[in-house]
Amino acid sequence: MVVGTGNQQFRRYIIIRTANMLAKFEDLWKRYVFPPLSDFARLVYKLLTPLPEKARLPVSIIGGSVLFYALMVVTNPKTKTFEPREQSWDVRVHNVVFGTTIPEFMSFGEVMAERNIFLRALVDGEVISVSDDLHEGAFIKKGEKLLTIDPFEYENALGEAKAQLISAEASLKMSLQDYERAQKLFEKGTVALRYLDEKKTDLTVKRANVDRLKIVVRRAKRNLENTNVVAPFDAYVSKVTVDEGRLVNRNDHIALLSDASSYEIRFNLSDSEYGSLLSTQTKILGQPVIAIWKVGDKEISFEGNVKYVGARIDPSIRGVDVIADVKDIGNSQIRGGAFVEVIMQGNKLSNVASIPEDAVFTDNENIKFVYVITNNRLEVRRVKSLMKVGGNILISEGVSDGENVLTTRFTEAAEGVLVNIP
Structure with a gap:
């Protein structure tokens, strides 16, 4: 016995399987399909035989069409019809409560x-001492001495001014005595009026000189006092620009003082x-x-x-x-x-309600309104807005106490839209 190759065996298997299937199909055709078709053909022949030969073809076509239509109607699948349902939207709401509030x-x-000042030097000279508290960020008390400028020249100036004042006061005293003596002599007729006027003028000049020197003494005292720079109030120190040994001029910046009280x-x-x-x-x-x-x-x-x-x-x-x-x-x-x-x-505002900013809408005419939920449907209400406070808006009219207003924003929001509050 000769054994074929693998391909030959597969082809032989396919041929045998195909032959078996054709045999089964032929058997089914003869047993189930051919007899009904034969009976149907005989019935059609009997129906068409009495008709004239020219009418047989049209009647056959019409009958076939009716039969095909009936077959389509019987085998047509039944489709269920659904009534359209109105869509509802899940939304968030805010319950309106009226009352008294303080926005x-x-x-x-x-x-x-409250006070920030630049502390400045009021006299010229060399800085001979600086307080340990005069540095960045330090706290100083009112009246505390912060630095000292060399007082030598100012002490001398004060001493000289005082000496000049003493001399001027002595001279004034002598002029006053001369004037009083001249006045007595004038009353006796011993001296002329001109002599009395000269003594009076001299007395006036001496008095003016004393007054001027008193001012010089006060200025010298003031300059001497200003050699000690003190804190004008309780303060924190910043921007310090001086140190011991530095020469400062009048109005030079010393430090910035910020009021601490x-x-x-x-x-x-x-x-x-x-x-x-x-x-x-x-x-x-x-x-x-x-x-x-x-x-x-x-x-x-x-x-x-x-x-x-x-x-x-x-x-x-x-x-x-x-x-x-x-x-x-x-x-x-x-x-x-x-x-x-x-x-x-x-x-304090009375009879107002605070609602979220998202609950207030604005139309094309810049009129503010809200959507009130009534029977699960949106209802447009115009409101009177008083002010915006944080993320809320205070209203006084348009909504009743206890009603719910829409806070969810969605494109389909409009009068009468069905909504659902979860």
Whole structure:
């Protein structure tokens, strides 16, 4: 027996399988398909035989079409019809509560010493001593001596002025005696009026000279006192420019002193916040202010009141500067330049509600409105907005107490839209 190759065996297998399938198909055709078709053909033949020969073809076509249509109708799959459902949107809402509130405006500001002065030399000379407290960041007390300028020339000037004054006073005393003697002689007719006038003039000149020398003495005393430079108030020291042995001139800068006992807070109100305060007739001057200084994990609070408002709105920051004083800093040892959080309170407002800014919409005519949820549908309500405070807006009209307003913003929001509150 000859064994074929692998390909020949595979081809032989395919041929045998195909022959078996054709045999089965032929058997199925003869048993199930051919008999009904034969019966149907005989039925059609019987129906068409009585008809004229020309009518058989059209009738066959019409009958076949009817049969095909009936088959399509019977075998057509049934499709279920769905009624359209209205779409609803899951939204967030805010419950409106009316009451009395005190609006608070949040800002950030800077602490500044109420007084900052450049300490200057009032006389010329060599610095012969400097206080150990005169250095950057030091705290000095009022009246503390900070440095001394060589007083030698000023002591001599004072001594000379005093000597000249003593001499002038002695001369004045003699002139006064001469004038009194001349007056008595004139009354007796011994001397002429001209002699009396000369003595009077001499007395006047001597008095003027004494007055002038008194001024010279006071100036010399003042210059001598100014050789000792003292602190005019409690202060923190910065920008020190002198040291022992240096020659200073009058008005030379010695140091910058920042008042350690009184401070101010400078912060900014936006033009909208400033306008809101004015629209509610809030008197800004005197309004209470709370400043919070964060030092590490600690928060130190200061209280104060608005002292004055800037003269103009700064276009670069679109706001106005506000200056408030600080009542008491306690033992905080705060410094000028500290960055603080500022809370300024407005006037007490009655019968108002605070709602999120996202709940207020604006139409094309710049009219503000909200969407109130009524029976799970949106209802447009116009509202009267008083002011914006932080991320909320205060309203006084348009919504009733206890109603819910929409805070979710979505494109499809409109009058009558169905919503769902989770």
